[in-house]
Amino acid sequence: MSELKKMELLWDDDLIDVTSDANFIWSIASKLRGTYMPDKYGDVIIPMTILRRFECALHPTKEKILKLYGENQSYPALIFEKETGYQFYNTSDFSLKKLCNESDKLAENFKYYIEGFSANVQDIMKELDIISHIEKMDKGGCLLTIVKAFSELDLNPETYDSIKMGYIFENLIGRFFQNVDAGQYYTGRDIIKSLVSILTAEGSDDIFEDHKVITVCDQACGTGGMLSTTYSYLKHVNPSADVRLFGQEFMGQSFAVGLAEMLIKGQDARNFKHADTFKEDCFKNKKMRFVIENPPFGTPWSGKDAKEGQERAVKDEYNKAATGNSRWGAGLPAGGDSQLIFMQSAIDKMDDKIGRAAIIQNGSPLFAGNTSSGESQIRKWMLEEDLIEAIIALPTDLFYNTGIQTYVWILSKNKSEIRKNKIQLIDASDIYHKLRKSIGNKKNELTPKDRKRITELYVNFKENDLVKIYDKEEFIYREYVVMQPLQRSYAITEERINNMILKGTLSSIYDEAKVYEYENSLEPLDTKTKKKLQNFYNNRSVYFSILDHLKTNISDKIYYKVSDFEKQINIIMASFDKKIVSKVIEGLSQLDKKAEIQKDKKGRIIYDKDTKDIEIVKINENIMAYMEREVLPHIPDAKAFFEENLTAKNRTIKTGAAIPFNRYFYKYQLSESSEVLSKKLIKIENSVRKMIDELFEE
Numbered sequence: 001m002s003e004l005k006k007m008e009l010l011w012d013d014d015l016i017d018v019t020s021d022a023n024f025i026w027s028i029a030s031k032l033r034g035t036y037m038p039d040k041y042g043d044v045i046i047p048m049t050i051l052r053r054f055e056c057a058l059h060p061t062k063e064k065i066l067k068l069y070g071e072n073q074s075y076p077a078l079i080f081e082k083e084t085g086y087q088f089y090n091t092s093d094f095s096l097k098k099l100c101n102e103s104d105k106l107a108e109n110f111k112y113y114i115e116g117f118s119a120n121v122q123d124i125m126k127e128l129d130i131i132s133h134i135e136k137m138d139k140g141g142c143l144l145t146i147v148k149a150f151s152e153l154d155l156n157p158e159t160y161d162s163i164k165m166g167y168i169f170e171n172l173i174g175r176f177f178q179n180v181d182a183g184q185y186y187t188g189r190d191i192i193k194s195l196v197s198i199l200t201a202e203g204s205d206d207i208f209e210d211h212k213v214i215t216v217c218d219q220a221c222g223t224g225g226m227l228s229t230t231y232s233y234l235k236h237v238n239p240s241a242d243v244r245l246f247g248q249e250f251m252g253q254s255f256a257v258g259l260a261e262m263l264i265k266g267q268d269a270r271n272f273k274h275a276d277t278f279k280e281d282c283f284k285n286k287k288m289r290f291v292i293e294n295p296p297f298g299t300p301w302s303g304k305d306a307k308e309g310q311e312r313a314v315k316d317e318y319n320k321a322a323t324g325n326s327r328w329g330a331g332l333p334a335g336g337d338s339q340l341i342f343m344q345s346a347i348d349k350m351d352d353k354i355g356r357a358a359i360i361q362n363g364s365p366l367f368a369g370n371t372s373s374g375e376s377q378i379r380k381w382m383l384e385e386d387l388i389e390a391i392i393a394l395p396t397d398l399f400y401n402t403g404i405q406t407y408v409w410i411l412s413k414n415k416s417e418i419r420k421n422k423i424q425l426i427d428a429s430d431i432y433h434k435l436r437k438s439i440g441n442k443k444n445e446l447t448p449k450d451r452k453r454i455t456e457l458y459v460n461f462k463e464n465d466l467v468k469i470y471d472k473e474e475f476i477y478r479e480y481v482v483m484q485p486l487q488r489s490y491a492i493t494e495e496r497i498n499n500m501i502l503k504g505t506l507s508s509i510y511d512e513a514k515v516y517e518y519e520n521s522l523e524p525l526d527t528k529t530k531k532k533l534q535n536f537y538n539n540r541s542v543y544f545s546i547l548d549h550l551k552t553n554i555s556d557k558i559y560y561k562v563s564d565f566e567k568q569i570n571i572i573m574a575s576f577d578k579k580i581v582s583k584v585i586e587g588l589s590q591l592d593k594k595a596e597i598q599k600d601k602k603g604r605i606i607y608d609k610d611t612k613d614i615e616i617v618k619i620n621e622n623i624m625a626y627m628e629r630e631v632l633p634h635i636p637d638a639k640a641f642f643e644e645n646l647t648a649k650n651r652t653i654k655t656g657a658a659i660p661f662n663r664y665f666y667k668y669q670l671s672e673s674s675e676v677l678s679k680k681l682i683k684i685e686n687s688v689r690k691m692i693d694e695l696f697e698e
Helices: 003-011 019-032 042-071 077-084 103-115 119-127 130-140 143-151 162-177 189-199 225-237 252-264 310-323 339-349 374-384 448-460 494-503 512-519 527-551 562-572 578-587 623-630 661-665 674-697
Strands: 213-218 242-249 272-274 290-293 356-361 388-393 407-412 422-427 433-439 442-445 467-471 476-485 488-490 589-591 607-618 639-641 655-657
Touching: 019 042, 019 143, 019 162, 042 077, 042 119, 042 130, 042 143, 042 162, 042 252, 103 119, 103 130, 103 143, 119 130, 119 252, 130 143, 162 225, 162 252, 189 225, 189 290, 189 356, 189 407, 189 448, 213 225, 225 242, 225 252, 225 290, 242 252, 252 272, 290 339, 339 356, 339 374, 339 407, 374 476, 374 655, 388 448, 388 661, 422 448, 422 661, 467 661, 476 623, 488 562, 494 527, 494 578, 512 527, 527 578, 562 578, 578 589, 589 607, 607 623, 607 639, 623 639
Parallel strands: 213 242, 213 290, 242 272, 290 356, 388 422
Antiparallel strands: 356 407, 388 407, 422 467, 433 442, 476 607, 476 639, 476 655, 488 589
16 A cells, blocks of 8 residues: 555544534633633633643642652652653642632732743743733633633543644644734644645655654744644554654744643653754754744845844854855855745755655745845755755645745655656645635635645656656756847947937046935935045036037047047047046947957957846756757857856856746636727727716716
8 A cells, every 4th residue: 555545544534523622612712801802812712721731631640749849849850740740740739720719819829820830831821921811811800710611621631632632722723823913823734734745645654664753843833733733644644653743933922832732742842942943953963754844934034124143143054064064055045035044954954864844935935036146056956966856836825824825845855766856846726625714814725635636746746737847957057148249330429429428438437417416415425425526526527528529529420440430539539538538439339230340469259248148048958059049040149158167266156046836837828819809899888888878868
């Protein structure tokens, strides 16, 4: 049985339905009405659910913990954790039920109860701002009813094991984060399931082995949804697997929610870090079987909008590239978007032999940047290293806070033979079902049927209307400069004098527009600008003297040899500096194929930089064949130059990479004939005339 078939048996539908349980917990939120707006109910429901789950888990060992704490309050945390069997504990005599016995001291005692938890739980509550919510509920008169309702809620591990509780908690998180503001921290389960289905559909036979240790990492994990859903998926396909989750998250609130879920699921909390991925790799010596991420789009890593210290940290890490130890040594993208930094970091975390990754990105990483840009060089490196298995265009309107087009990059360090040196493009943009009711920007969802179809398109690895397969070199190109021989005619005519002024040939001597700008500036001029303005004043007479000399020598004569024109202009402008004369000669010239081809002292043709054009040529295409097909039929004397120099101190890079995804799926639509358009216009015109007639008749 293929990997895909094995997984279909268990993954087409949710095997655990927790809707009624989650609905019951969420119904408690009605007691917050009047104190909280509905979109803020989650601020209370999430932390209270966490507290109650922890309390229920700790209940069987409560008395033992109190006895131990009474014996020695300085016992190390490991003693208490060993007794509870969890990575958390509480040394307070209070419980949610006991808190209700002293309603007049409820808020005060509740705070003491929080302080009795282990440091990791206190950190969670601090990030979720539980103290301020206790005070707000107390002031709003709903604290007692909320605490009482949760104290009666049965979240005992014997009733809800870690998997079922994980589903309930994930359901609640989804409800809270399914709004426009908070959606940036939450990726819908339908999307994550699709990613994991594709990610594990190939190169993953080992995950079915008994008691297999499977590591999964997300370095921008938000509330942990990616990790949580991947965990559930892998446990479904292999219940005996030891699935170990590793996550890093920068935002405090989302980290807290994610950490709570890791604790609820019995995961090692030490592997869930509150850290900035730009500044540190919390699992430096650990390589991962799977990496799955949805890093933020358009988040700056440098400049005034970046977080403090990020720019320095990113550059310091990049500078390790010389030693081969950089997490993102292939290049740095533009400072306004960090997606390709996260991409490189994910690749760095992948197991060197069997690592696989699924990364969600917007369109920018596919084609942003020019040839020598960091983005282009990162893509080139990924292609040359044969890391990209597939890129899949997802439907729009899948996310809660954005409707933009997104793409899934499937990366692999264990490509199958058939996939080696190939890139698969899949257009799944029309594979979705409409939601009955939109949630924020999310109007579409990926149903089990949709997931299956997309996964099959990937696994089948056959070209059709939705799938294109290319050699990796298809996307690597060279940038050639194409120029024509220097052929210019020269003349002193009114038109050429005006063109010379418009081109700014003499603007370094005197620039009337700049003078006006400086003289009318609302801000005081700095020293440098004042100096420029003074130089313009000093050169003004020279500038107009040049124009006067030229205008008094206007002629219809055209010179086709530069040497002949130089003799004439040197006579006319004998009193001017040679550098100025050279500027004027150039300014009065124009491209003219009747003129002689100019050559240097060694007899080599000089090429005209003003005719420079850029040609992007695929790396595996012969440049002469390309020129004969694309350029020479239009410009017979053009010549291509490849100006790359990677050995110079300031390297000139002219080899890059881009993946213009949509171009490969573009379908030309024949325009309607003029006859059809004419009939439509006449119909519209008649309709308008009829409405006007009816209006005036009234």
